[in-house]
Amino acid sequence: MSYTINGEEREVDSDGYLLEADFSDETVQVIAEAEGVVLTDAHWKIINYMRDKYRDDGHTPNFRNFMKDMAELMPNVDSKGMYDLFPKEGPAKQAVKIAGLPKPYGKGGY
Numbered sequence: 001m002s003y004t005i006n007g008e009e010r011e012v013d014s015d016g017y018l019l020e021a022d023f024s025d026e027t028v029q030v031i032a033e034a035e036g037v038v039l040t041d042a043h044w045k046i047i048n049y050m051r052d053k054y055r056d057d058g059h060t061p062n063f064r065n066f067m068k069d070m071a072e073l074m075p076n077v078d079s080k081g082m083y084d085l086f087p088k089e090g091p092a093k094q095a096v097k098i099a100g101l102p103k104p105y106g107k108g109g110y
Contacts, residue, residue, distance in 0.1 A: 003030050017096070017103035023051055027100035035088060035098060042085055043098070045073060050099040060104045063092040 003010045003018070005027050011019045016034075018027070028047055032039050049069065050060050061069065067079055077085075086094035096104050 003027070003034065005030050013103055015103060018100055019102060021054060021102060022100040024100070028098055031098045031100060035094065037086070037094070037098060042074065042077065046070070046085065046091060046095045047099040049073060050095050050101060054101050060092070060096050060101060063090070066092050
């Protein structure tokens, strides 16, 4: 499997995550469509947060830290709301995929 982004084939791993990060908005659109996610402003807030954390820390946060930060950024959205936005794999994984970032690793798959 791969994604065609701006006319270029981008390689993915067996779970559909890009092998190399791509920060273009086109990437988000292509992967979101493939995932069946219709993007809203809330999605973009989370995607931009994930991209910023990846740029700053070299990886994305685990679910616990993600939810802690989201409580400040989006105080009216709880964990159920996050799963409503990213129902397929949950926000900590599916948001990373749609953001165009490599698969998160570490304890518990993060």
